[in-house]
Amino acid sequence: MENSFADKVFFCNSGAEANEAAIKLARKYSKEQVSPERFEIITANNSFHGRTLATLTATGQEKFQKGFEPLVPGFKHVPFNDIISIHKSITKKTCAVLLEPIQGEGGVVIPEQNYLKEVRELCNEHNLLLILDEVQTGMGRTGKLFAHEHFDITPDIMTIAKGLGGGVPIGAMLSTDKAASSFNPGNHATTFGGNPLVCAAAVATIETLLEDGFIIDQCNRMGKYLKEKLDQLKEEFPNLIVDVRGKGLLLGIEITRDGDPIVRACLERGILINCTAGNVLRLIPPLIVQQKDINRLVDVLEEVFERSF
């Protein structure tokens, strides 16, 4: 909390659980403190928020929902990076807007610099909570402790997990006092949430991450180095690579074909990457990655790209 906007934190075991907590808190706060009619949450197309029933409903991708209908009522999906669509979707039932500051699973999509600021203003104007899902983008991944810092805004609620425990399962929902005031003891809980073992791992992770800013600096330096190398690959393979984008060590290479065969070919050569949105290769190396590791990654990508022609 010391290093964030938040006053209160709720601990759980995963990113999906953190988002469940955020959805429940947003509904309870808005019903009790704004209007009993409010329960709807606006989320983005191509978003990813987890695989529990409410979070897969919040997720704006049908492939994660198929077979699990009926879905949870009260979610509206709008195009990401389109402020007018959010504006048009707000009704007297809306209670919150839930977004990833940078879409990960959606294909490493970075919004326009002003987008989140405008969303923040819209939320203020309509008394909506802004929930940011930083499960993937948080904990230094994009070169700042939290990705929303790139956009000069703060949310009312933020969810984190993944890197938080440095490999042990922990998630957290962080909130302002105002929003958190609607959760009373017993409203939400989980047996293992906040247990001393995983919290000790999270404390050690955060201390290491913030120690002299070293790891986040390293993430920025290595992210810049990797991006430069990928830009060179883009020049070398103009018919294959459409775009290289990202922040810090969350990078995407958009290609003109299905990415799965490339992911498989990289795996055969000992390099683990994945493909999101069908044709965006996503690279999320550890924050402690070294230049020599990046050189090897780029060599393998170059070899695989050459063979895919």
Ligand SMILES: Cc1ncc(COP(=O)(O)O)c(C=O)c1O
């Ligand atoms: C943005 C985002 N939110 C939520 C989740 C779900 O987290 P978990 O797998 O820990 O439930 C993920 C996982 O990939 C994610 O990327």
